[in-house]
Amino acid sequence: RKRVRIHHLQEMKERGEPWPMLTAYDTYTARLFEDAGIPVLLVGDSAANTVYGYESSLPITVDEMLPLVRAVTRSVTKALVVADLPFGSYQASPEQAVATAARFMKEGRAHAVKLEGGRRFAAHVEAVTAAGVPVMGHIGFTPQSEHNLGGYRVQGRGASGDGLIADALALQDAGAFAVVMEMVPSEVAKQITHDLRIPTVGIGAGPDCDAQVLVWQDMAGLRTGRVPRFVKQYADLAGALTTAARTFADDVRQRSFPAAEHTFH
Ligand code: KIV
Ligand code: NA
Numbered sequence: 001r002k003r004v005r006i007h008h009l010q011e012m013k014e015r016g017e018p019w020p021m022l023t024a025y026d027t028y029t030a031r032l033f034e035d036a037g038i039p040v041l042l043v044g045d046s047a048a049n050t051v052y053g054y055e056s057s058l059p060i061t062v063d064e065m066l067p068l069v070r071a072v073t074r075s076v077t078k079a080l081v082v083a084d085l086p087f088g089s090y091q092a093s094p095e096q097a098v099a100t101a102a103r104f105m106k107e108g109r110a111h112a113v114k115l116e117g118g119r120r121f122a123a124h125v126e127a128v129t130a131a132g133v134p135v136m137g138h139i140g141f142t143p144q145s146e147h148n149l150g151g152y153r154v155q156g157r158g159a160s161g162d163g164l165i166a167d168a169l170a171l172q173d174a175g176a177f178a179v180v181m182e183m184v185p186s187e188v189a190k191q192i193t194h195d196l197r198i199p200t201v202g203i204g205a206g207p208d209c210d211a212q213v214l215v216w217q218d219m220a221g222l223r224t225g226r227v228p229r230f231v232k233q234y235a236d237l238a239g240a241l242t243t244a245a246r247t248f249a250d251d252v253r254q255r256s257f258p259a260a261e262h263t264f265h
Contacts, residue, residue, distance in 0.1 A: 004039040004080040006112070006134055006177045013199045013210045021201055021213040025051050025068045029216055030075040038079060042114065042213065043069045045084040045144070050217050057143045060086045062100060069108030082136050083110035087144040090115050094127030101133045114180065116142035118167025122174040129175030137171035139164060140205065141183035152228070154183045154204075161188040168192045168200070180213065181205040183230065204230030 012019050021040040024030040025047050033041060047068055048060035062085075069083045083104040090097035097115065104110045112134035115121060125135045140155040149155065156164035164184060171179050178199045181189050186206020193200040193209050202209030214231060217223045221233035222241070251257035 003078050006080070009040070009080075009178060009199050009211070018209070019199075019211045021211055022216045022219060023047075023050070023213075024072050024216060026071050027075040030072040030079070030081075033216070034076045034079040040080045040082060040211070041072055041076065042082045043072050043084060043108075043110070044114075044215065045086045046215050048086075050215060050223075056146060058087045058146075062086060062089050062103060066103065066108050069104060069110050073109040073111070080111050081109075082112045082114050083108050085113055085115045090124055091117075091121075094124045097124040097128050098131045098133075101128045101131065101135075105133055112136055112177065114138055116144050118164070119170040122170040125171055125174035125176050134177045135175065136201070137168075137176040137179040138182065139167045139171070139179060139184075140181045143182075152183070154185065156184040156188045161185065161191075164188055165192055165195065168196055172196050172198050178211070181209065204228065 009019065019040070020038050021042055022033050022038050023044045023046055024033055024041040025043060030041060043065065045057045045060050045065065047065065048054040048057040051068065052060060052064060054060060065083065065086055069081070073081045085097070085100050085104070089100040101113045104113050113128065114136040115124060116138040117124070118139045125137060128135050141149065141152065146152070165188070168179050176198060178201055179196065180201045180203065181192065183204040186208060189200065189202055189205035190208035199210035201211040201213050203213050218227055218231040219233070220235045220237045221239070222237040224238045227233065248257065
């Protein structure tokens with residue numbers, strides 16, 4: 001199979017074929033997900049939570065993101081790798097956005113970048129695209145603006161749905177190749193998906209988007225405790241790893257590991 005290109009994602013939209021996207025932050029997951037047929041991998045700034053243990057996505061830096069991006073791009077041969085621009089690394093100006101995107105392309109070897117924001121970031125998207133870097137937009141609930149949006153809540157209900165449609169169109173006009181829609185009513189997501197020529201990628205945006213994305217640790221049940229409503233857990237990795245670690249610990253304490261077959265003479 002050939003490398004996934006942006007025109008392939010566009011063609012899937014035109015054929016009405018939904019495509020999956022997962023986050024990845026390291027070599028094993030990148031390779032496993034690529035082999036499982038995931039065409040697009042996102043090195044999300046959700047790494048703030050899932051890798052670094054911060055309480056939100058705000059603290060993660062470009063210097064913390066870049067090694068993860070490099071690990072993922074080094075590990076795949078086909079998947080399209082999108083790198084999230086972290087909070088504070090692009091908002092100041094279109095020039096700052098271009099400079100940061102260039103670092104992700106040069107040092108991270110990413111194939112595209114993603115940034116959060118609608119109409120107010122159209123100029124940033126346009127500048128990055130003009131510099132030769134494909135941009136994925138991200139609207140609706142945008143975690144980097146958590147404190148401005150009043151916490152984790154659905155965006156675009158009622159009259160504000162029109163604003164969301166305007167945001168999506170502005171990103172398309174600015175040259176974005178796809179738009180993530182997070183926690184928006186499915187009716188609004190369906191309308192935007194219909195109105196846009198470029199693919200929409202839903203997370204908590206209902207079944208009518210052109211693509212769906214989940215954070216892989218949510219998808220595979222590695223995250224414990226309460227998960228958002230939009231998450232479906234396809235495995236219980238937390239349970240599997242806990243059992244494995246407990247069994248290993250018991251074996252060591254009972255001297256039943258290592259056994260003869262694990263031992264050199
Ligand atoms: O950082 C991330 O993982 C994301 C996805 C949830 C879209 O932005
Ligand atoms: Na993100």
